[in-house]
Amino acid sequence: MADAALRLKSLVEQLIGVPLPVRIRAWDGSQAGPPGVPTLVVRNRRAVRRLLWRPGELGLARAWVSGDLDIEGDLYAVLELIAGLVWERGEDARSLAQAARDPEVRAAARGLVKLAGLPLPPAPPREEVRRARSHLHTKRSDRRAISHHYDVGNDFYEIVLGPSMVYSCAYWEDGGTLEDAQRDKLELVSRKLALTPGQRLLDVGCGWGSMAVHAAREHGVSVVGITLSQEQAAFARKRVADEGLTDRVEIRVQDYRDVADGPYDAISSIGMAEHVGAERYLEYARDLYRLLKPGGRLLNHQIARRPQGDESAYNVDEFIDAYVFPDGELAPVGSTVTQLERAGFEVRDVESIREHYALTLRRWVVNLEAEWGRAVKLTSAGRARVWRLYMAASALAFERNRIGVNQVLAVRPPETGRSGLPLRARTWN
Template sequence: MGFGKSMTVSEMIGQFIKPEAPIYVKAFDGSTFGEPSADLRVRVVRPDAVYQLLTQPNEIGAVRAYVLGDIDFDGIDYADPYPQMRQLLAIAPYVKPIRPLAVAKVASGVFSHGLRRPPVPATEGPSKFDRIKRGLLPHTEKADSQTVSFHYDMSNEFYADFLGPSMTYTCAVFDDPSMSLEDAQANKLRLILDKLGLEPGQRLLDIGCGWGSMVITAARRGIKALGVTLSKEQAEYANEWIAREGLSDLAEVRVQDYREVPESDFDGICSIGMMEHVGVKNYQRYFEEMFRLLKPMGRLLNHQITISHDKPNGKPGTDEFLDRYIFPDGDLGTPGFIESCIHDAGFNVVHQENLRQHYALTLHHWNRNLSEHWDDAVKQVGFERAKVWGLYMAACSLNFELDGIQIHQFLAVRPDRVGHPMGDWYPLRPWWKA
């Protein structure tokens, strides 16, 4: 059946998309839109798809419809929907300007069947507003602990399904596109340690250490490495890995907020893929804390996702999909703003680079790994959540390719005294292999 006596689903679509668009849609009411030979073939499976988009006329409505199977695509791999996302981009030039009359016409046809609140996926978390109502103010220690647990404390086995043996959940660094993911991740860890220039016996603090790959790599060089994370599952995994490697005398991972680390005078600090959880408004204080924890001439390597341009409304935060499904309270800043914060905290910023293309390649590897291990991923976290993560990683890879987001490494040094910032240690030119 259709919605209303005179409007089918295909007619509703025609209110918003030009008929020559490269898409074919087949709806539950038997109506179709577009050319059957189009590469992008969409199925509107249930009426709830329309209710989702009308009650949430934004990305949340579309995500809910996709995650619950109200909308589907012919030939899709749920672990890697990148091809369909690329094809959807090609529809943009064919989208008509939103006309209030068209919206009213469609809404009238739908709501003539009565108001209906469509279901919400079980994997969707509360909105930012709902979290605040519960007393979880963004980026307080209590909120950070819960949001990190939401993201990371699902299943170590699930993360292994797409990260691979390195268990390294950040951008790899590729010598060329044919390089394997494992080699590229080892290359990234090597690059960071080479930039920090630490020697055996010196001390490294890894903030947001994940499953311990950096801590272990540093300890293999004879560096005394401490990692901190808010995820209990990550810490258990990391310490078991450290013990298997026989590195317990050099490496340790704690469940601890970086603001509670009692030690100081570290020779180096790395923060790899952690700043996305800190909050832009807290960047200055974060880098001031790093400055305090380092000894004079200590080095900081900050590796984080950035946005290419300031948000139009000037408000912090990620989009609604990421906030509700992936990174609650996630937040991104521009590279210029981040560098200013590092500088204003007292550091000398000595090098920065943009690894945007490398993260797109990394994510393509993760999507392929998820596809290869799909059955186990579903076993670990359920079909719905596995589907969400396939969508998330494919969307991020596309966003890196389109330069909506980037990833930067900043290398900074804590000066030894005013007017003589580099001392004898810092060479005249970069000393690491690119």
């Protein structure tokens, strides 16, 4: 066979009903598709079998992570070109069901089966997580999910995140560095919380200790940082000791549901609430409300998705759920605000910084690509490929307004009803 690329291109186009916007190079060396565009490299028949057994995003992800599928050219350009096929078409379940009944579509599927060889489902890459849905967001399942994502190795995260070791959206100015932008984000959070010397701050999901160290060093507060990751905690404790802040910063391996030493003057939750889950979110909000003193402030920094027609359905990205954030869930910002207020908070400010996350992710991709060989040695080729795809695709999702990120400032109202915020609230800007 010397025409696998042309046959593959023709069959896929017959299946999806539109021309493929990328060039294909198949395992036999043949090529097909428009010239001058990035090339999708189909290294073997197994890649086709992966797509047949799991059409859509997860099948593509399995082929990519395993190395059965690769890209020659700009990764962002390829993702832009196929975004409409993977995202928009993948969401239209009715049109997909109708297409499956079309005789031409069924004939194309049979042709792909013949081209792929024996139609046995290939085993998923070892980087994929498989678990029972019935245990979502118990303390045990949350520990496993956090360990899968964060206990990859601190050295690997240092490659991606850089010296700041902040794993959340930075706050950019034109011409600034990633480190500048992350410092400015931590300072923005500190100003929104109005941190002053002598206060107690609870940092929920403290990561590698960046917010805890910044708040203690720059604002003189005492900080308790909690995480479920053993590796994060070890790194953060060393960082605290190196900064000479052990008298002001305590890092705990602890679930937010087990914190019992409130009240705190302020609480920061930066990039953590995505792990909570819709079923537990009101509980999360009530726990933070309980831990905050009257008049205290909460800064909840959280990724949001766009509202959908059926908000009762379990909304999850298959690739991210299987390879990146097991059990992670995104909610619309309106749902987050509603749950916080149901718990008793008064929401005082919501700031969208969506474009800032796209810039942050693109910079992380540059960091990873610059030390690709070392990243592979520290983890695995599959894990490094997961991260490259996840961060690049997420950058485009933020740029295309498919997802956003918001800082929600809320107050636990005192009995007097006075929030303690200035009349012109956005003085932190």
